[in-house]
Amino acid sequence: MEALWLSLKLATCVAAILLSLGMPLAYWLSQTQWHGKFLLESVVALPLVLPPTVLGFYLLAAMGANGPLGKLWMAWFGHTLAFTFLGLVFASAIYSLPFAVQPLVAVFESVDSRLLDAAAVLGAGSWRTFREIILPLSMRGVVTAVVLSFAHTLGEFGVVLMVGGNIPGVTRTVSIDIYDRVQSLDYSAANRLAIALALISFAVLSTIYAVNRRVWSPWPLGSNGRVRGE
């Protein structure tokens, strides 16, 4: 159960980080006229197509004692970033980035640009427009982004294996634990963990679909936070 708890902690941290970093990035991507935007979009989407082992390998190389990030970390904190919980959070955040950024970009772009024009003409700056117009009209996308990055982190295996090692209580997440138990022929324990993970993932995903279909809404904005003509 320690592994399950660790996985939930990791997923929560990653979802929180991606929400706070993904939101400004997605907002910038949705508003920018920059011609090189496609390059950044490709970089953000890269984890979707790369095998986790490839991404994990590069992250490990970067975070290890000889990697640029690892050296920096070593200089500040006196130990490597790889094989620590924070290293795992960092790697997982990179790996789940598209799952947070893409729904946010999509929902920010779906806000009628005339609403933003109206706000600007009425004297609102970009921060006020974001806070009072874009964000309230994008709550469904925000929920999707948080839940997807949480669920995706919960279920990841390859990247964790590459950069986390397998340290109980520090980097041994539930998916690694299941793998270990199967390797050691402890099928009943693997089964219990697998069922727990499957149920949690199902609960999380049905939350997004319920919110998006507006079967029920976690907050009152859900029913009105809709762009006209959507």
Added chain:
Amino acid sequence: MDGCAVSDLSCSQTENVALMARLKFARTARGHAAFAVEVNFQIAPGITILFGPSGAGKSTLLDCVAGLLKPREGRITLGEKVLQDSATGIFLPPKERHLAYLFQSPALFPHMTVEENTGFGLAHSPAAERKATVQQLLEAFRVSHLAHRKGNEISGGEAQRVALARALAPAPRAVLLDEPLRGLDAELKSSLVDDLRAWNRANQLPILYVTHQRDEVDALGERAIAIDGGRIVSEGIPHAVLDAPRTKRLARAAGFENHLKAVVQELREADGVMRARLDGSQTELELPLGYAAVGDHVNVAIRAGDIMLAAQKPAGLSARNILAGIVESVEARGATVACCVNAGAMFRVHLTPGAVRALEITAGTRVWLVIKTHSCRLVDD
């Protein structure tokens, strides 16, 4: 109302609060297709209509004045205040221009109530003052009963009234309206404009009103500017602007149903007329003298309502063009009957149902078309 007290506005008559713009650009920042606009205009207090066919660049022009688009070259001033001057690098962002801008769609914030929408531009006013202003504007535009409804819960006509109240709430210095009556029925249209006029009697702001509908030009404006292909083609009192379109597209928008091509045969400068033969026929028309030489091709626009029909060949008329023709089709459209008459070329003629009955006009009837020389307008392609 920064820097301009209300008393200033009421005693100074017109000039110092005029909106002036001189704009030139080829492409907009939003990546629309290449598009050239070059205009220079001045809008005095009161309603000025900006009239032109769809795609003439009207909305783009308003976006530039509002600062939502940045024209490459231009100088826009509002009274003493410079909104943009490309020569000195001044470009005020929309939020510092103090303009009201009403789009084709109301663009109400759907998650806010009507009251919150209307107060959005008053973020810096004290709460009590904001509430009073909102209340007063919602009453002026007759939507105070909707104050607590959400922006996406009211009808299109109501939404446009709320949008107008919202735009006017922060005490703008000029008003831009982009086909604000699109999709509203005639009754709603006239009451909305009456309310706007009533509001502007006290405020005396320049109002630039964009439309491609000729009935709005005649009904609403004190002055009109016609724009086509990104350029101003004429300006003056609305009736004159509608009556003398300079381009074919503008003529269509102004309600000229007949567009004929002709070749100039003879110039009679002493009479101020010329004769031209319609393409593909032997029919000749007497036209007002234009910038054309014998042999030139000209475009002639004639309103369907300016052509008379006679059952017998009329005599003793001042009208110079009397053409024999055969009625090809008759189609009733409410209070007008649209006839197509073949007189060498095809002419569209609008009659009243009574006239059609009196002359017993049906398809196949032989008629004479009577067209005054000055009902024929020469237009550019």
